Amino acid sequence: MILDAYFVDQLDDKLLDNFHNKDLFDEFLQINNFTAKKNSYIFIPKTLSKSDNESIVIGISGCDEVLDWVELGSKIGSKLKKDYELNIISINSNIDSYSFEFGLKLSAYDFDIFLSKKENKPKFSIKDSNFEEEVNNKIDSVFWVRDMVNYPSLTKTPEFFINKVKELISNVNIELVVYDKNWLIENNFGGVLGVASGSIKDPYFLVGKYNTEAKKQIALIGKGVLFDSGGLSLKSPSGMETMKTDMAGAATAWGLITLLAKQGVDIGLTVYTPLVENMPSGTAIRPGDVLKMRNGKTIEVLNTDAEGRLIMADALAYASEFNPDIICDVATLTGSSYVALGLEVGAVFSNNIELANQFLESNKLSHERYHQLPLEKQYKKLIKSDIADMKNTGGSFGGAITAALLLEEFINDIQWLHLDIAGPARSRDNDPLTPKGGTGFGVIGLFNFLNSLN
Numbered sequence: 439m440i441l442d443a444y445f446v447d448q449l450d451d452k453l454l455d456n457f458h459n460k461d462l463f464d465e466f467l468q469i470n471n472f473t474a475k476k477n478s479y480i481f482i483p484k485t486l487s488k489s490d491n492e493s494i495v496i497g498i499s500g501c502d503e504v505l506d507w508v509e510l511g512s513k514i515g516s517k518l519k520k521d522y523e524l525n526i527i528s529i530n531s532n533i534d535s536y537s538f539e540f541g542l543k544l545s546a547y548d549f550d551i552f553l554s555k556k557e558n559k560p561k562f563s564i565k566d567s568n569f570e571e572e573v574n575n576k577i578d579s580v581f582w583v584r585d586m587v588n589y590p591s592l593t594k595t596p597e598f599f600i601n602k603v604k605e606l607i608s609n610v611n612i613e614l615v616v617y618d619k620n621w622l623i624e625n626n627f628g629g630v631l632g633v634a635s636g637s638i639k640d641p642y643f644l645v646g647k648y649n650t651e652a653k654k655q656i657a658l659i660g661k662g663v664l665f666d667s668g669g670l671s672l673k674s675p676s677g678m679e680t681m682k683t684d685m686a687g688a689a690t691a692w693g694l695i696t697l698l699a700k701q702g703v704d705i706g707l708t709v710y711t712p713l714v715e716n717m718p719s720g721t722a723i724r725p726g727d728v729l730k731m732r733n734g735k736t737i738e739v740l741n742t743d744a745e746g747r748l749i750m751a752d753a754l755a756y757a758s759e760f761n762p763d764i765i766c767d768v769a770t771l772t773g774s775s776y777v778a779l780g781l782e783v784g785a786v787f788s789n790n791i792e793l794a795n796q797f798l799e800s801n802k803l804s805h806e807r808y809h810q811l812p813l814e815k816q817y818k819k820l821i822k823s824d825i826a827d828m829k830n831t832g833g834s835f836g837g838a839i840t841a842a843l844l845l846e847e848f849i850n851d852i853q854w855l856h857l858d859i860a861g862p863a864r865s866r867d868n869d870p871l872t873p874k875g876g877t878g879f880g881v882i883g884l885f886n887f888l889n890s891l892n
Contacts, residue, residue, distance in 0.1 A: 440491045440565070441522040443514075446474045447499040447531040456527070457486045457493075467495075476500040477513055491525070498531060507534040508805040509871055511541025516870035518560055525565045536569045537805065543577045545870045549588045575700045576885070579693035580878030582606055586689040587864065587876025591665035591682045596642045596713040599664065599685070603644065603692050610699035613650075617643040627756075628729040629748035630712045632739065636669055636722025637715035643753070644688075644711045648695050652706035654764075654891055657757040658884070660691030661746045661769035662713040669716045669742030670724055683876065684746070686863035687769040688713065690880040697885055705888050710757050712749040716742070728826045732756050733848060736826040744830045746771050747841050751848045758850035764793065764891075765849055768857045768880050774837030776861025779809055784879065785858040786810045787842040793853050797883075800890040805871075806862075806883040813846065814839050857883070 446453050449467065457463040463486050472480045478497035487493045496514060501507055524542070526535055542562050550556045564570065586594070586602060600616055607614060619640040622630055627643065634641035644662075663684040667673060673681070688711035695709045723729070727739045729748065733755035737748065746769055757765055775785040786808050788794035794810050801808055820832030820840050828847065832840030842856050862879040865872035 439520060439522055441518070441524050442487065442489055442491045442493040442527060443524045444493065444495045444527045444529055445498050445531055445533050446495060446529045447497070448474050450530065453495070453529045456488055457482065458488060459486065462486065473497060474499045476506055477510055479514060479517065498533070501534070504534065504537045504803050505805045505807075507537035508541035508544070511538040511543075512545040512870035513541075515542040515545025515562055518562060521561045523563050523565050535564065535567075536573070539564045539567060539569055540573050540576065541805075541871065543573060544580070547581055547584060547873060549585060549875060551589075572701065575697055576882060579697040579881050582696075583686070583689040583693040583878040583881055584876040587683050587686050589682065591715070594664050594682065594685070596639055596664065599662070599688070599713055600642060600644065603646075606692060606696055607646070607699075610696055611648070612695060612699055613647040615645040615647075617645070625756075626730065626732050627712075627752045628731050629737070629750075629752040630714060632723045632727070632729040633663070633669070633716050633745045633748050634714040636719040637717040639664075639715050642713045644709070644713065646692065646695050646709040648699050648708075649704065649706045650708075652704055655706040655708070655762045656888060656891070657760065657762040657765045658691050658694065658707060658709050659750055659753040659757060659765070659767040660688035660709065660711045661685065661750055661767075661771065662688030662711045663746055663749070664713060664715050666716045666743070666745065667718055669745060670718050670722050671742040672718055673743060680864060683864045684770050685713070686859065686876060687711075687767070687880075689876075690768050690859070690863075690878070690884070693878065693881045694884050694888075697881065698888065701889075703889055704892050707888065708757070708760070708762065710753045712753050714745075714749055716745045731848065733850075735828070735847060737844075738823040738826040738829040740829050741831045744841070747830060747844050750845055754845060754848040755850075758848065758852055762852065764855065765852045766855045766857070766884070767845065768859060768884065770860040770863050771858045772838045772841050772860055774839075774841075775811070775858040778811065778838060779861065781861040781866065783807045783809050784862055784883065785838055787813055787839075787856040787858070788854060789813060789846060789849070790853045793855055796890060797855055797887045800886040801883050804882060804886055806879060808857075808883060811838060811842075813842055815843075818843050855887075
């Protein structure tokens with residue numbers, strides 16, 4: 439069914455000309471207190487339209503940024519209760535139809551796998567869209583990440599995650615290698631093995647390769663803690679409620695590599711995702727234990743709930759051995775990052791100012807928000823251990839920075855970008871753009887960045 443969508447930043451005769459009986463139409467708008475301000479909308483009876491289609495008038499005055507258009511699209515999508523093909527009509531205004539279409543399709547997300555009664559969500563498309571394939575590819579990756587985050591950890595075993603990755607990449611040119619616990623032991627992945635030691639579920643290490651012949655090669659590590667109880671440094675019950683989210687980095691990495699392959703971006707990307715559970719038991723690592731990492735450095739584990747940096751350190755060390763041009767990582771790493779930046783902004787760290795600036799510049803026209811935090815070198819003293827090369831926590835203050843400084847010890851001086859998405863990886867509010875649960879944050883930001891390197 440066609441829905442004529444009129445975008446207006448003011449009410450004038452150009453809009454009225456599209457409808458029968460201008461006086462009646464104008465009165466209809468006034469009775470419903472419609473203005474042209476952004477996020478305002480009104481459905482118009484079919485009998486008033488000259489095109490004989492159903493119509494909606496959408497206010498866009500004040501839509502200045504990409505986020506405004508994406509939010510507008512998601513809001514409109516949440517109000518549509520039928521399958522529609524939107525015919526976009528601009529009335530004396532400029533429209534960011536790409537961002538609107540992206541937001542419109544984001545609003546269709548629904549995680550209903552565990553509901554006994556499921557509702558059919560309406561489907562939307564944009565008539566004569568120039569962006570449909572790219573938008574759909576991005577939506578598919580974002581929704582896959584959301585699904586993986588939203589699966590409960592009882593379901594989300596390492597084997598389950600691996601099978602989902604295999605399904606995701608089945609129709610694209612990505613090579614997957616799955617390494618098991620024996621390989622991790624043989625290859626000295628002390629951090630991964632240490633964190634996983636308290637769980638009955640064995641750890642795995644996944645490697646995905648795309649476009650290995652490309653001139654520029656990027657490595658991306660994604661944190662894959664499928665459930666984080668805190669280990670023997672046990673979280674509170676409320677603190678554990680959302681810890682199925684702690685593998686969002688790993689999901690983001692796989693969503694991204696699949697998107698790159700679908701879009702045919704001429705960048706080489708190798709993804710590394712360690713998969714573990716952090717659980718308390720008689721075999722779990724204890725506060726005060728020392729782990730020897732892949733690159734031979736040692737870490738004193740003072741808090742078993744600071745586990746993500748331990749598995750990431752091993753993966754970073756391993757990835758750096760292949761000398762990529764740039765090494766990146768994405769992780770729900772620290773609560774300190776969202777204490778600093780709030781719940782909707784990702785933290786960016788880098789050992790190279792030009793690299794950080796390029797990432798931020800590539801996302802200026804994005805609905806995802808990022809801000810750089812410093813790798814403050816004087817804080818290295820906070821992670822100095824008395825008995826090992828370093829310790830895994832630097833205390834209460836500057837926690838996102840000290841975690842990043844620890845990771846920096848494992849990159850072998852390669853250009854490096856670290857994203858801490860602990861805040862924006864999960865939505866606490868049930869709004870159309872980011873319904874409660876996984877958000878898929880990071881897929882678009884990293885795609886924009888890697889595409890800018892092309």
